[in-house]
Amino acid sequence: MGNKRRVTPTVYVSVDVEADGPIPGPYSMVSFGAVVAGWDDGEGFRRAEVGAAGFYRELRPISAEYVPEALAVSGLERAALEAGGAEPGVALQEFGRWVERVRTGPEGRRYRPVMVAYPAVYDWQFLYWYLMRFTGSSPFGHSGCLDLKTLYAARAGVPFAGIGKRSMPAELLPDLPHTHHALDDAREQAVLFANLWEWPGPGRV
Template identity: 45%
Template sequence: MKEIYVSVDVETDGPIPGPNSMLSLGAAAFDEEGTLLESWQRNLHPIIGALPDPDTMAWWAKNPEAYEMTQRGQLPAKDAMCEFAAWVDSLEGKPVFVAYPAGFDFTFVYWYLMRFVGRSPFSFSALDIKSYAMAKLGCGYRNATKRNMPKEWFSERKHTHVAIEDAIEQGELFFNIKRWQG
């Protein structure tokens, strides 16, 4: 079965799921050649009992347009996550979760899927773009930062902190790294 690379980006009101909430979830599905097939996004109501992290909210105060985007058309987390799981299940191929950094985005998405859907269509797996870049560059993990990456890896899209836009941009970054012969 062919793989479908699902580039995922989340926007949150804090560093950890449960005590903090995921505000927005964006995903872009790419085929094995890097063609964007479809995309999906939902904004979520904060979890009952969760509280925004003061440091994260101070960061959002410096990015008000992006924060405003997370507040539009919010759905209950259960509804959004059930829709997301159904969307991933509908993709024609085996889904591979891709993110930058995967440790952050996957933590939120997996936690939300398990809590509100009871399963993850990605199983326990996530592909971290930064780790992939480290291997391609032959450098240490701490040196595999965007400022050290070749310019040709980057998408022409801006990183906006709008989940769907960043999911597409990061998916393009992944495939540019994958194609790089450097």
């Protein structure tokens, strides 16, 4: 008998974070959005619909500190977030329940959730810190994260340094705007991920 490789069915969740500074704790995650990018059961990848329902919350700041230039990127106003932003503990618990729901694929099968982002290091540090701080656990575990810049470098066979969306082939880029609204950008990332996952590489058909 040969050894059969065990494959863990995976659901890829695209997440985008907007924050008012460079690191969580001293600074705050002001909003985040998430959508399913696709499912992989080891027998094939199925991308999700671009317009499928996602998750989005704007959050009350957790610190008095913020970088005005960083906050301005999101287009959100500090006073509005302080007055009407969701409590982080409530929002992160709701997010955990949402991830639990999307773990069940279209055919009723259970999948392991993995977060994807571009670049993942910024979004992951905020989301993971908030999940652990306010809920005590992460639906992605401590390492269930895939960086799309790294995925592109591996698929294209190019050095990581200097990679940007403008350096990618046009066929990989989503026909969606990058608005810095977290849900919009999560959808854009989801399409980029699916395009990369299905891409055979440069010069291949």
